[in-house]
Amino acid sequence: MNRCKNCNTLLTDDIAYSDQLCYPCEEENMHNEYVEHLIEIGHLTQCENCGNIWDGNAQCNCWTFDDILEYIRSNSPISVTEILNYD
Numbered sequence: 001m002n003r004c005k006n007c008n009t010l011l012t013d014d015i016a017y018s019d020q021l022c023y024p025c026e027e028e029n030m031h032n033e034y035v036e037h038l039i040e041i042g043h044l045t046q047c048e049n050c051g052n053i054w055d056g057n058a059q060c061n062c063w064t065f066d067d068i069l070e071y072i073r074s075n076s077p078i079s080v081t082e083i084l085n086y087d
Ligand SMILES: [Zn+2]
Pocket: 004, 005, 006, 007, 008, 009, 021, 022, 023, 024, 025, 026
């Protein structure tokens, strides 16, 4: 009997998608391709910093913190360091 080339599960009739893949792995495959497609057309964004994938409206925490610093820099005469140390 064949095993799934991805997760090495024994491909019994109820779980075999093909000779090489089980259903869960096939679904994951399709999901990954779909996500890559969405990134390509700009519906999803992949964070270059941590690799997390976000939809158009959400932003990664990596950037949120940068955005806050940027906001502080551009809107306040107080230095960033002073704000971060503020008790
Ligand atoms: Zn599998």
